[in-house]
Amino acid sequence: MPQNIHDLTTPALLIDRAALEHNLDTMSRALPGARLRPHVKAHKCSALARRQFERGHRGFTCATIRELEGLAAAGLGEDLLLANEIVDPRQTARIGRLLEQGARVLVAVDSAATIDAAATGGVREVLIDINVGLPRCGCAPEQAGGLAELARARGLEVRGVMGYEGHAVGIDDRAKREALCGDAMEKLASAHRAVGGDIVSAGGTGTFDCNAVASEIQAGSYALMDTAYAKLGLDFRQALFVWSTIVSVSDSYAVADCGLKSLGMDHGNPTIDDAAIWFCSDEHTTFAPAVSVEPGARIRVLPAHVDPTVAYHEAFHLVEGDAVIDRWPIDLRGW
Amino acid sequence: MPQNIHDLTTPALLIDRAALEHNLDTMSRALPGARLRPHVKAHKCSALARRQFERGHRGFTCATIRELEGLAAAGLGEDLLLANEIVDPRQTARIGRLLEQGARVLVAVDSAATIDAAATGGVREVLIDINVGLPRCGCAPEQAGGLAELARARGLEVRGVMGYEGHAVGIDDRAKREALCGDAMEKLASAHRAVGGDIVSAGGTGTFDCNAVASEIQAGSYALMDTAYAKLGLDFRQALFVWSTIVSVSDSYAVADCGLKSLGMDHGNPTIDDAAIWFCSDEHTTFAPAVSVEPGARIRVLPAHVDPTVAYHEAFHLVEGDAVIDRWPIDLRGW
Numbered sequence: 001m002p003q004n005i006h007d008l009t010t011p012a013l014l015i016d017r018a019a020l021e022h023n024l025d026t027m028s029r030a031l032p033g034a035r036l037r038p039h040v041k042a043h044k045c046s047a048l049a050r051r052q053f054e055r056g057h058r059g060f061t062c063a064t065i066r067e068l069e070g071l072a073a074a075g076l077g078e079d080l081l082l083a084n085e086i087v088d089p090r091q092t093a094r095i096g097r098l099l100e101q102g103a104r105v106l107v108a109v110d111s112a113a114t115i116d117a118a119a120t121g122g123v124r125e126v127l128i129d130i131n132v133g134l135p136r137c138g139c140a141p142e143q144a145g146g147l148a149e150l151a152r153a154r155g156l157e158v159r160g161v162m163g164y165e166g167h168a169v170g171i172d173d174r175a176k177r178e179a180l181c182g183d184a185m186e187k188l189a190s191a192h193r194a195v196g197g198d199i200v201s202a203g204g205t206g207t208f209d210c211n212a213v214a215s216e217i218q219a220g221s222y223a224l225m226d227t228a229y230a231k232l233g234l235d236f237r238q239a240l241f242v243w244s245t246i247v248s249v250s251d252s253y254a255v256a257d258c259g260l261k262s263l264g265m266d267h268g269n270p271t272i273d274d275a276a277i278w279f280c281s282d283e284h285t286t287f288a289p290a291v292s293v294e295p296g297a298r299i300r301v302l303p304a305h306v307d308p309t310v311a312y313h314e315a316f317h318l319v320e321g322d323a324v325i326d327r328w329p330i331d332l333r334g335w
Numbered sequence: 336m337p338q339n340i341h342d343l344t345t346p347a348l349l350i351d352r353a354a355l356e357h358n359l360d361t362m363s364r365a366l367p368g369a370r371l372r373p374h375v376k377a378h379k380c381s382a383l384a385r386r387q388f389e390r391g392h393r394g395f396t397c398a399t400i401r402e403l404e405g406l407a408a409a410g411l412g413e414d415l416l417l418a419n420e421i422v423d424p425r426q427t428a429r430i431g432r433l434l435e436q437g438a439r440v441l442v443a444v445d446s447a448a449t450i451d452a453a454a455t456g457g458v459r460e461v462l463i464d465i466n467v468g469l470p471r472c473g474c475a476p477e478q479a480g481g482l483a484e485l486a487r488a489r490g491l492e493v494r495g496v497m498g499y500e501g502h503a504v505g506i507d508d509r510a511k512r513e514a515l516c517g518d519a520m521e522k523l524a525s526a527h528r529a530v531g532g533d534i535v536s537a538g539g540t541g542t543f544d545c546n547a548v549a550s551e552i553q554a555g556s557y558a559l560m561d562t563a564y565a566k567l568g569l570d571f572r573q574a575l576f577v578w579s580t581i582v583s584v585s586d587s588y589a590v591a592d593c594g595l596k597s598l599g600m601d602h603g604n605p606t607i608d609d610a611a612i613w614f615c616s617d618e619h620t621t622f623a624p625a626v627s628v629e630p631g632a633r634i635r636v637l638p639a640h641v642d643p644t645v646a647y648h649e650a651f652h653l654v655e656g657d658a659v660i661d662r663w664p665i666d667l668r669g670w
Contacts, residue, residue, distance in 0.1 A: 009426065009670050041617055063618045084618060085582040085590075087631045091344065110583055113630035135613060135621050137583040137590055166616065247420040248445055248472040255420075255472055260643040266600040266615065278470060280601065281501065282376055282642050283398045283419060286470050295448035296422045307617050308595040312646060314669055334649055335344050 001327050005319055006298060010245040011258035013313045014300070015328075017320045019239035020051075020223060026235055027222050028055040030209060037061045037081060037201060039220030040332060042307050045316060046074035047328035048223065061201075061218040065094050068105055070332040077103030081201060083162060083218060085129065085137045087113050089120040096122020106199075108162055110139045112150060119154040126156050127199060130163035130191040132184035138163060141187045145194030160197030163188040164218065169206030172231050178210045185213035206232055226306040228267045241300040242270070242309070243317075244285070246293055254293050258301050259283045264308025271302040336662050340654055341633060345580040346593035348648045349635070350663075352655045354574035355386075355558060361570055362557050363390040365544060372396045372416060372536060374555030375667060377642050380651060381409035382663035383558065396536075396553040400429050403440055405667040412438030416536060418497060418553060420464065420472045422448050424455040431457020441534075443497055445474045447485060454489040461491050462534060465498035465526040467519035473498060476522045480529030495534030498523040499553065504541030507566050513545045520548035541567055561641040563602045576635040577605070577644070578652075579620070581628055589628050593636050594618045599643025606637040 002008050027036060033056045040049050041063040049060060049071060059079035062068050068080050077098065085108060086092050095105050099122060108129040109115045118126055128147050131138030139147055148158045168180035185202065192200050203217035206229065211217060221229050224240035242263060244256040256272075259280045263270050269277040274290040285301065293299075303309040310316075311333055318326040337343050362371060368391045375384050376398040384395060384406060394414035397403050403415050412433065420443060421427050430440050434457060443464040444450045453461055463482050466473030474482055483493045503515035520537065527535050538552035541564065546552060556564050559575040577598060579591040591607070594615045598605050604612040609625040620636065628634075638644040645651075646668055653661040 007425070010423075011670060084592075085630075087580060087582050088345075090342070111630055114582070131585070135585070135588055136616065136619055140585075245423060247422050247449070250466070250470070250475075253470055257419075260599060260601050260640070261646040264595060264600070265643070266595050281471065284471055295420075295446055305595070308600070311596040335346060 002324055005243060005317070005322050005324055008243060008317060008324065010243055010298065011262040012243045013310065013316050014241045014243045014319050015224065015316045016239045016241070017318050017325060019237040023223050023225065023236045023239055024051060024055055027208065027219065028057070031217055032056060034059060035216060037216045037218055038223070039083070039218045040067050040071065042220035042310070043224055044310055044330050044332035045328050046070055046076060046331050048316070049076055050074070052223070059216070061220070064335050065091060066334050067332045068095065068098060068103070072098050072101065072103040080105045081127070082107045083164070083201070084108060085110055085114045087117050089117045092117045092121025092123050099124060106159060108137070109147065109151060110137050111147070115147065115151045115154055115156065119156055124157060125159050126151050127160055127162045127201060128158065128191065128195050130161050130188055132163035132165055132187045133168070133180070134164060134166040136166065141191040144191035148195040158195060158197050160199030160201070161188060161192045161195050162201035163191070164202060164204065165207055166204065169204040170228065171206070177206060181207045181210055185211060189213050205229055205234065205236070221306050224306050226267070227271050227302050227304050238302055240303060240306055240309070242303060244299055244301050246295055246297045246299065249293060249295050253278060253286050253288050256285045256287065256299060256301060257283060258285055262309070262312050263301070263303050264305040264311070266308060267304035270304055272299060337659055340578060340652070340657050340659055343578060343652060343659065345578055345633065346597040347578045348645065348651050349576045349578045349654050350559065350651045351574045351576070352653050352660060354572040358558050358560065358571045358574055359386060359390055362543065362554065363392070366552055367391060369394060370551060372551045372553055373558070374553045375402050375406065377555035377645070378559055379645055379665050379667035380663050381405055381411060381666050383651070384411055385409070387558070394551070396555070399670050400426060401669050402667045403430065403433060403438070407433050407436065407438040414439050416441045416462070418443050418499070418536070420445055420449045422452050424452045427452045427456025427458050434459060441494060443472070444482065444486060445472050446482070450482065450486045450489055450491065454491055459492060460494050461486050462495055462497045462536060463493065463526065463530050465496050465523055467498035467500055467522045468503070468515070469499060469501040471501065476526040479526035483530040493530060493532050495532030495536070496523060496527045496530050497536035498526070499537060499539065500542055501539065504539040505563065506541070512541060516542045516545055520546060524548050540564055540569065540571070556641050559641050561602070562606050562637050562639050573637060575638060575641055575644070577638060579634055579636050581630055581632045581634065584628060584630050588613060588621050588623050591620045591622065591634060591636060592618060593620055597644070597647050598636070598638050599640040599646070601643060602639035605639055607634060
């Protein structure tokens with residue numbers, strides 16, 4: 001493993017250790033222990049999950065079965081939530097096998113089909129997933145009680161509800177964000193009354209400090225952050241960078257060796273300090289630097305969206321200044 | 336390996352065998368043998384490159400050193416071009432090692448720094464990379480002769496020029512596309528006169544049949560295609576699909592299990608037949624189907640941009656109808 005960031009093959013994902021630790025510590029103070037169920041989809045890295053576990057968060061949220069399997073393989077499977085719908089019993093059987101191996105996995109269901117797949121595949125515990133305003137998975141709040149009954153009739157333990165206010169978490173204006181979150185959580189609370197159980201799972205980095213209904217918050221992006229979440233002015237620091245080499249310099253622009261295959265682009269272009277981004281192509285970012293730059297110089301590029309950026313890379317490099325302290329495989333990728 | 340597409344874990348990348356073979360055959364008729372130097376960045380798959388090789392295209396274009404290394408390891412390294420700038424001699428030394436192992440690699444240079452890195456790392460043959468209108472890598476045409484002299488003075492063999500008309504390849508209007516390509520190739524021809532050598536490497540899928548200057552065309556997307564290139568009306572068929580399961584259905588929309596981590600998003604949303612796409616999130620695509628759908632149904636999702644879609648996946652599944660004929664690892668990912 002290279003000892004210095006200038007020895008890394010670029011593009012490379014860097015995590016600034018001080019920023020990461022600030023973020024993990026800040027969140028752990030706000031939401032200690034089981035009040036936070038960190039979402040691993042943002043980092044897909046069991047080594048980073050272990051740092052969250054060591055701070056007292058023993059349960060994790062996952063978006064894929066591969067994430068469940070990877071956490072269990074890393075010894076972090078004592079209290080997992082799959083916050084996603086699985087409708088194929090051959091897939092829920094993968095969860096059944098994890099349970100046989102000693103993991104504990106709670107699975108979201110939102111329909112008769114997902115309840116059937118859960119029961120058939122050997123899942124034991126479920127949450128009823130409620131649509132609280134984001135048009136994605138989740139049943140209507142008024143269907144929740146009936147689905148809970150159906151799940152219990154199929155022998156599943158219904159431990160409560162979940163409902164992700166994804167339409168609220170990214171709103172810059174704090175008052176609007178809080179209002180949208182409040183409306184969403186009213187729906188979730190109403191569904192919870194019909195369902196019962198001890199878990200009300202919801203929330204994200206944008207609502208971690210204003211969601212007063214959830215018993216546990218599923219935040220994930222707070223650990224590494226991105227430029228989209230930075231606009232909210234939360235007390236989390238940018239800890240993730242794409243380390244890149246300037247490979248070509250022209251009169252009016254320069255070209256770095258990171259592009260569409262190392263940066264998630266759905267939130268738009270990345271950011272480079274003291275520079276205007278022109279465009280990204282597969283392996284390049286063309287930008288206009290404010291000061292003169294030379295080929296061979298290395299720069300930090302800030303991703304607009306953490307999750308789909310991380311999913312392109314094999315590993316994080318944990319850094320302190322120019323020193324590379326550790327290499328963490330991004331071992332939870334894929335499906 | 337599953338024998339039927341309904342047994343695949345989703346999301347999964349499918350290649351329609353008939354469409355792929357049509358595309359490979361059509362291009363091989365238009366540009367036989369060395370007239371085509373297929374770009375592997377679009378598919379990052381040595382098994383697919385082998386199908387191109389078997390059709391007589393023994394040289395390949397690469398965007399990364401990992402692509403060079405992977406092709407060489409697969410026995411496809413007899414005539415490789417790295418159509419990208421490398422300014423770090425520790426990276427060009429990776430190419431030097433490939434040459435010692437018997438591969439042949441031609442490397443693009445566009446500055447004194449990249450020439451120095453090439454010579455220091457053990458590269459033997461270069462092309463002068465010319466900016467023909469796309470603001471990315473490449474020197475100004477009038478600098479080409481001087482750089483060729485510099486390269487020769489450093490002991491490098493200068494085999495010619497390259498210049499990618501990337502600003503032209505995606506223009507829908509054929510007359511405009513041809514005009515832009517023509518202007519770009521005038522610049523490249525002028526640089527070639529100053530540089531010498533037998534190679535003029537340029538072109539892409541959008542200009543493969545109108546570029547009259549290049550001695551070899553670097554097209555890559557034609558093999559698999561995407562919805563952006565489909566707008567050009569070329570005789571290549573959509574061969575790439577993201578195979579997905581519908582995991583949740585509401586009154587007005589449905590949710591498939593592919594999203595920002597299985598689809599390159601820089602060209603916009605994917606396409607689903609008989610449906611309107613609402614939005615993609617990390618592991619989901621929300622869409623309004625024209626006809627009623629059920630949870631558990633599987634659908635083909637058409638990516639907007641092939642290259643950054645492929646880079647998220649571990650393998651292609653070659654299919655004929657519902658039968659899975661082969662699994663091809665996407666072995667050239669990373670850097």
